[in-house]
Amino acid sequence: xxxxxxxxxxxxxxxxxxxxxxxxxxxxxxxxxxxxxxxxxxxxxxxxxxxxxxxxxxxxxxxxxxxxxxxxxxxxxxxxxxxxxxxxxxxxxxxxxxxxxxxxxxxxxxxxxxxxxxxxxxxxxxxxxxxxxxxxxxxxxxxxxxxxxxxxxxxxxxxxxxxxxxxxxxxxxxxxxxxxx
Amino acid sequence: xxxxxxxxxxxxxxxxxxxxxxxxxxxxxxxxxxxxxxxxxxxxxxxxxxxxxxxxxxxxxxxxxxxxxxxxxxxxxxxxxxxxxxxxxxxxxxxxxxxxxxxxxxxxxxxxxxxxxxxxxxxxxxxxxxxxxxxxxxxxxxxxxxxxxxxxxxxxxxxxxxxxxxxxxxxxxxxxxxxxxxxxxxxxxxxxxxxxxxxxxxxxxxxxxxxxxxxxxxxxxxxxxxxxxxxxxxxxxxxxxxxxxxxxxxxxxxxxxxxxxxxxxxxxxxxxxxxxxxxxxxxxxxxxxxxxxxxxxxxxxxxxxxxxxxxxxxxxxxxxxxxxxxxxxxxxxxxxxxxxxxxxxxxxxxxxxxxxxxxxxxxxxxxxxxxxxxxxxxxxxxxxxxxxxxxxxxxxxxxxxxxxxxxxxxxxxxxxxxxxxxxxxxxxxxxxxxxxxxxxxxxxxxxxxxxxxxxxxxxxxxxxxxxxxxxxxxxxxxxxxxxxxxxxxxxxxxxxxxxxxxxxxxxxxxxxxxxxxxxxxxxxxxxxxxxxxxxxxxxxxxxxxxxxxxxxxxxxxxxxxxxxxxxxxxxxxxxxxxxxxxxxxxxxxxxxxxxxxxxxxxxxxxxxxxxxxxxxxxxxxxxxxxxxxxxxxxxxxxxxxxxxxxxxxxxxxxxxxxxxxxxxxxxxxxxxxxxxxxxxx
Numbered sequence: 060x061x062x063x064x065x066x067x068x069x070x071x072x073x074x075x076x077x078x079x080x081x082x083x084x085x086x087x088x089x090x091x092x093x094x095x096x097x098x099x100x101x102x103x104x105x106x107x108x109x110x111x112x113x114x115x116x117x118x119x120x121x122x123x124x125x126x127x128x129x130x131x132x133x134x135x136x137x138x139x140x141x142x143x144x145x146x147x148x149x150x151x152x153x154x155x156x157x158x159x160x161x162x163x164x165x166x167x168x169x170x171x172x173x174x175x176x177x178x179x180x181x182x183x184x185x186x187x188x189x190x191x192x193x194x195x196x197x198x199x200x201x202x203x204x205x206x207x208x209x210x211x212x213x214x215x216x217x218x219x220x221x222x223x224x225x226x227x228x229x230x231x232x233x234x235x236x237x238x239x240x
Numbered sequence: 241x242x243x244x245x246x247x248x249x250x251x252x253x254x255x256x257x258x259x260x261x262x263x264x265x266x267x268x269x270x271x272x273x274x275x276x277x278x279x280x281x282x283x284x285x286x287x288x289x290x291x292x293x294x295x296x297x298x299x300x301x302x303x304x305x306x307x308x309x310x311x312x313x314x315x316x317x318x319x320x321x322x323x324x325x326x327x328x329x330x331x332x333x334x335x336x337x338x339x340x341x342x343x344x345x346x347x348x349x350x351x352x353x354x355x356x357x358x359x360x361x362x363x364x365x366x367x368x369x370x371x372x373x374x375x376x377x378x379x380x381x382x383x384x385x386x387x388x389x390x391x392x393x394x395x396x397x398x399x400x401x402x403x404x405x406x407x408x409x410x411x412x413x414x415x416x417x418x419x420x421x422x423x424x425x426x427x428x429x430x431x432x433x434x435x436x437x438x439x440x441x442x443x444x445x446x447x448x449x450x451x452x453x454x455x456x457x458x459x460x461x462x463x464x465x466x467x468x469x470x471x472x473x474x475x476x477x478x479x480x481x482x483x484x485x486x487x488x489x490x491x492x493x494x495x496x497x498x499x500x501x502x503x504x505x506x507x508x509x510x511x512x513x514x515x516x517x518x519x520x521x522x523x524x525x526x527x528x529x530x531x532x533x534x535x536x537x538x539x540x541x542x543x544x545x546x547x548x549x550x551x552x553x554x555x556x557x558x559x560x561x562x563x564x565x566x567x568x569x570x571x572x573x574x575x576x577x578x579x580x581x582x583x584x585x586x587x588x589x590x591x592x593x594x595x596x597x598x599x600x601x602x603x604x605x606x607x608x609x610x611x612x613x614x615x616x617x618x619x620x621x622x623x624x625x626x627x628x629x630x631x632x633x634x635x636x637x638x639x640x641x642x643x644x645x646x647x648x649x650x651x652x653x654x655x656x657x658x659x660x661x662x663x664x665x666x667x668x669x670x671x672x673x674x675x676x677x678x679x680x681x682x683x684x685x686x687x688x689x690x691x692x693x694x695x696x697x698x699x700x701x702x703x704x705x706x707x708x709x710x711x712x713x714x715x716x717x718x719x720x721x722x723x724x725x726x727x728x729x730x731x732x733x734x735x736x737x738x739x740x741x742x743x744x745x746x747x748x749x750x751x752x753x754x755x756x757x758x759x760x761x762x763x764x765x766x767x768x769x770x771x772x773x774x775x776x777x778x779x780x781x782x783x784x785x786x787x788x789x790x791x792x793x794x795x796x797x798x799x800x801x802x803x804x805x806x807x808x809x810x811x812x813x814x815x816x817x818x819x820x821x822x823x824x825x826x827x828x829x830x831x832x833x834x835x836x837x838x839x840x841x842x843x844x845x846x847x848x849x850x851x852x853x854x855x856x857x858x859x860x861x862x863x864x865x866x867x868x869x870x871x872x873x874x875x876x877x878x879x880x881x882x883x884x885x886x887x888x889x890x891x892x893x894x895x896x897x898x899x900x901x902x903x904x905x906x907x908x909x910x911x912x913x914x915x916x917x918x919x920x921x
Contacts, residue, residue, distance in 0.1 A: 094294050096284040101291065137285040171694070193743065194694055197662075207317075212292060229558075234288060240562045240608045 082198070092133040095165075096203055099189060100137045100147065102202060105231035109224040112185040114164060119146040125158050128185030155180040158170045164199055167198065168192040174200075185224050195240050201225070204238060211234045241575060249889035282549045293426075306661075310657075310667040310687040311701060312739050312753050312788075318396050318423065323832045323843040325834040326882030326912065328392060329384035333418070336790050336805035340451030340849055341384070342821060342895040344588050344684050345470075345499055346526050348385030352402070352415040353755065354784055354822040355520060358898035359765060364414035364707055364731075366405070367592040370422055370509075370518060371566075372552045375412050375468060375575040377624050379598040380710040384418075389505050389522025389548040391446050391464035393918070396423045404705030404735045407669040407685035410620070410651050411708040414733055422509065422518075425460040426452035431921040438914035439497075441469035457512040463505070471498025472910060474529045477749070478902045479537045488537040488583070495538045498529035500876060514557045514578040521549035532900040536581040540588070555641060563607040569601045582633075589634040594712075597626035613655040616669075621650045626788055627711045631718050640718035645711050647676045653684075663691040673706075677714060678868050681706045681730055695743040702737075706730040712762050713776040722765075722774040747794040756785040759772075781813035798834040818853050821896045823862070825850035843869040854896040856904040880918040887911045 066206050099122055120142040125129065128151055140147045152158045155177055159215045164186045170177055171192050182189065191204035196216035201223070203214045216239040220227050252804040260865050283294065310467040314336050316326075326332045331337045342358070348366050349356055367374040367382030369390065373549045375382040382388075398420055405413035428450025436444045475495055477483050481492025505522035520716035522860040525545045531537040550572040558564050578592035600622035608614050624647045631641035655669030670684040685703035692698070709728035717724040735757040761778035784809030796798050806826040810819040818824075827848040834841050852860045869884040887910060894905035 073850065093283050094291055097286060097291055099287070101286075101288045105288075140284055154833055187552075210292060231288070234292065 061208075069153055072235045083181040084118060089210065092130045093136075095199055096130050096133040096137050098204070098211065098213070099163055099165060100140055101141075102188065102189065102231070106220075107226040107228075108162060109185050109188075113145075114223070116144050119148040121148045121150060121161045122163040122165070123150045123152045123158055123161035123169060124165045125152050125155075125170055127169035129167060155186065158186045160187060163189065164191040166195075175200055181223075183223050187225060188221070194199075196237075201227075202216070209235065215239070272299075273702075287395070287568075289426075298471075303382075309401070310685070310689065311401050311405070311698070312699070312737065313402070313752070314400040316398045316400075318393075320730065320832070320843075321392060321395060321829075322880070322882065323841045323869060323871045324830065324845055325843065325867065325871070325882055325886075325916075327914065328386055328391060329388050329395075329398070329418075329420075330743065333399050333400070334847055335828060335845055336401075337790050337828065338806040338808075338826060339400070339416075340823060340826055342530075343385065344529055344530050344895065344897055344901065345474075347383050347387060350384060350418075351821065351823075354786060354808040355415060355759075355782065355819065356821045357762075358896055359900065360819050362413060363710065366409050366412040366414075366417045368409075368417065368419045369520065369644045370516075370552070370553070370571045371419070371568070372518070372550060372570060374548075376548065377598050377627055378574060378576065378594045378629065378710060379570070380412055380708070380714050382412075382418075383546075386466065386468075386501050386503055386526070387524045387546045388506055388729070389520055389524075390422075391444075391462065391505055393446055393448070393464075394422050394460075394462055394840060396421045396427065396506055402753075403701060403737055404685065404703040404733055405672075405681070406705035407671045407703060408616075408618075408653055408655060408685035410671060410673050411706060415730070422508070423450075423460060424452070424460040424511075425450035428920075429458055432918060433921075434915055434916065434918035436916035439912035440909070441467075442470055442914070443467050444916075451863070457510065458509070462507045464501075465504040465509075468500065468503040469497070470501055470527065470529075472497050474499060474907075476530070476537075476903055479531065481546070482514040488531060488534070491538045495529035495531070497540050498527045498538065498542065499526075500661055500717070501529040502542075513556055515554075516554045518552045518554070519550070521547075523547040524651070530897070530903060530906060533897070534582070535590075536583050536587065539581045541581050543579050547575040547577075549573045553812075562609050563605065566602075566603045566604045566606075569600070571597075573597055579905075583638070591630070591632055591634055591848050593628075594632040595626060595628040595630075596624065598622060598624040610873050612659040614656075616655040617653070619650070619912050621648075621653045625650050629716055630714065641716065642710075643715045643717075645715060647707075647711070649673065664690040673708075675708055677711075678709065678729055679727075682710070697741040699739040699741075701735070701739070701880055704732060704734050707763075709776070710765055720773075723771075725766070725776050728763060728776060729761055731759060731763055731778070733757055733762050745846055749792045751788075751790045753788045754786070755788075756783075758783045777892075782810060782819060783813055784808060784810040786810075795832070798838065799831070802828075802830045804828050804907065818897075820853050820855055821860075823850035823852050825862075839872055839874050841871045843867075843871065849893075852896055854904045855899055858904055860896050860905045863891050864891070865891060879918040880920075882914075882916045884914045884916075885911065886914070 103120055134149050136145060138149050158164050158181065161173060166177065188200045189202045190200050195203035196214050199219050201208040201216050202222045205212050205214055211236055214237045215227060215232055217227055217232060218240055241809055275547040278725060290804040292704055294628045316332050321332065330341045332343050333350060340349060342356050350362050352365060361379045361381035361385055363380045398418065401417040405417045409417060428448050429452060432448045434446040446462060446464040447771060450460040452458040473496055476493050479486060479489045480681060481489040503522060503524035508519045510517050524544055528542040529538060535542055550570055552568060552570040555567045574596040576594040580590040582588050582590045602618065602620045604616065604618035606616045627645040627647065629641055629643045632639040651671055651673040653671035658666040660666055667687045673681045683704045683706060689697060690698045708730045714726050715724045715729055718724060734754060737755045739751060739753040760781045762775050762780035763778055763781060764780045765774050766777050766779065786806060788806045790804040792802040808825065810822040811817065829846040832841055832843040845866060848864045850862045866888040867886045868888055869882055871882040873880045890911040894907040895904045897906045
């Protein structure tokens with residue numbers, strides 16, 4: 060009885076030995092972050108910022124990444140885009156003060172430990188905060204990426220957005236997996 | 241000696257097949273690379289809606305919404321249904337931690353938390369399709385086998401919510417709620433045709449069409465059919481004249497062409513603005529090879545026809561920023577048509593017919609107006625305008641039962657999810673049900689969800705649930721085998737649960753759950769010593785405790801694996817014996833891995849079911865089943881192709897029969913195959 064059970068258990072483990080899984084891991088991650096990069100740009104179309112956030116019609120839409128950059132080359136396509144009459148700028152920021160100058164801020168999972176302080180420091184600066192770390196919206200972040208059936212989806216904390224002076228279009232809310240009010 | 245060698249041979253054959261696959265891999269990979277990427281070049285050109293439909297392979301994160309649920313939830317997605325080659329909802333449930341399926345070649349019965357009494361009709365599991373109650377109004381039963389009125393390809397996800405949920409859903413949410421979410425028009429977009437051929441002369445076909453315009457209407461329409469000859473020669477020693485003195489023993493114990501199974505189903509769903517109209521209809525005909533209830537053995541005329549349909553109109557709207565209202569009105573239909581050949585003498589056709597029609601309405605309001613509170617309040621009403629049961633001999637016509645009922649029920653419920661602090665949620669709810677048949681029943685549920693660390697969740701749950709007696713148990717009588725009992729009360733269960741979920745990194749999840757439950761007033765079929773007639777009475781009391789462990793991991797390469805183990809003890813309070821058809825242990829392994837540049841997937845399942853006590857006091861041995869599926873998408877444009885082998889090692893195993901069967905253990909199928917393809921226009 061026991062030896063048969065072991066054989067059954069060993070069979071699927073054979074796959075661990077196979078060369079099938081030496082596939083380039085990077086190949087996969089670029090695809091995921093290419094989708095997320097496209098989302099970052101598209102989310103901006105559904106958000107209304109308070110007028111003082113954009114200096115004037117020439118001010119670019121600034122998308123920033125706080126912490127370790129998981130996007131890499133995935134952001135290249137976004138840098139070339141335009142947002143209405145504005146250009147799109149993509150920046151890597153290293154602290155919260157720098158981040159306050161951005162309209163869209165992606166907080167990398169590397170910042171998980173400091174999340175509470177980061178969000179508090181951003182306060183009502185009118186920055187749309189986005190991440191893909193666990194429980195981001197529960198902690199007060201505005202949009203969180205979640206995986207559903209190998210597809211990138213998102214949850215929204217509408218209350219957090221309101222507190223920062225941002226208005227999120229109800230069309231985007233209706234597409235979210237969950238909305239925290 | 242000989243037996244050992246043949247097992248070894250099978251294992252070697254399996255390993256050889258896999259090794260040759262691996263050797264072919266580099267060549268296949270090169271070819272697949274040539275075929276090019278399926279993804280569009282510039283994702284930034286896509287709209288949000290399109291981005292939501294881009295499949296990302298090898299993503300390394302789990303579905304994060306599970307931790308907030310006030311119970312232990314398992315989810316099976318449409319993707320897994322394809323990769324593991326699931327044919328029915330029963331196949332899906334066989335892979336879910338702590339669930340098991342028992343089959344007697346007519347219906348499939350769901351075992352949850354170690355409870356699956358032979359002769360019961362899946363009444364202690366509530367099955368929902370898009371929030372609509374699938375359990376019928378005669379037996380309150382919802383079967384997951386081929387009798388389920390919907391093609392499995394239409395399922396977007398199956399959510400298995402363990403534990404008592406009567407505080408929200410009312411009756412039948414005793415051990416679990418299985419919530420099925422169906423696909424939308426946008427998931428099909430265009431026309432899709434699918435066909436499958438498999439062992440035992442099994443053929444299935446499906447034609448679906450879906451459309452979606454953003455801001456406008458969305459629709460999905462689908463029709464399916466299935467035909468199987470089944471196992472056309474089934475041997476039963478209990479009916480073999482050489483070994484048995486049973487008066488119906490015949491044909492050397494072989495039931496020929498009695499295992500047939502054919503069905504058809506229709507599905508339609510249309511939504512516009514806040515309204516969704518859904519229509520479901522399915523009919524299944526199954527032969528009965530096991531000859532229960534003393535019917536004539538090896539007669540192809542013995543059969544059951546189950547027909548189920550409904551129309552459901554739902555309205556959902558956000559009232560302002562913080563509230564949401566859902567209202568629903570529905571009309572349901574159920575028909576059961578059983579043909580049983582009885583040799584009184586003479587040989588006579590006995591018909592058992594059930595006909596149910598009912599309609600109802602529901603309304604639910606969810607609001608977060610009160611700070612830190614998410615309140616859900618609802619009310620339900622159901623009017624069973626027809627609950628007919630007939631039993632009669634066809635020729636000469638003699639009626640045993642002609643019972644017509646018309647009962648109503650209504651319920652109100654309230655639930656509050658209270659945020660006590662940023663990492664502590666208290667979920668409290670209660671529901672009050674009123675039935676014309678037996679009166680009232682109230683069921684509370686309390687759960688505490690504590691997240692001390694970002695990656696650790698602890699849940700403490702307490703809840704009660706009930707199961708109302710159905711019209712079959714209350715009113716069926718035929719004056720020579722069974723009598724009715726209109727005084728039946730509902731069954732009750734009290735459950736305590738402790739669940740721990742821990743994430744390690746982003747890709748490894750461990751969960752451990754301990755449960756304890758006590759049931760009382762279980763509605764049991766007994767024989768009245770006074771008149772020798774069978775009757776349903778609230779008699780049995782069953783207690784149980786168990787432990788469930790699960791480990792799930794997603795590798796960077798895109799491989800996903802899950803292993804679960806359940807140990808449980810379910811005992812009858814009166815006799816202190818282990819319950820019939822309750823396995824002490826269950827273990828499952830699920831593994832899926834991408835190959836050939838994500839165009840080919842292999843899915844492996846191993847399911848171990850422990851020893852189970854039978855009605856005769858013997859045991860159905862423990863067994864391990866292995867299923868393997870190879871699934872490919874985009875090997876050719878818009879084509880999905882899969883090949884599956886079920887019970888790869890041709891294990892011989894059986895499920896305990898019920899009191900109505902002469903067979904103590906009913907043998908199940910050996911190794912079977914299936915090839916399936918789907919083409920999207």
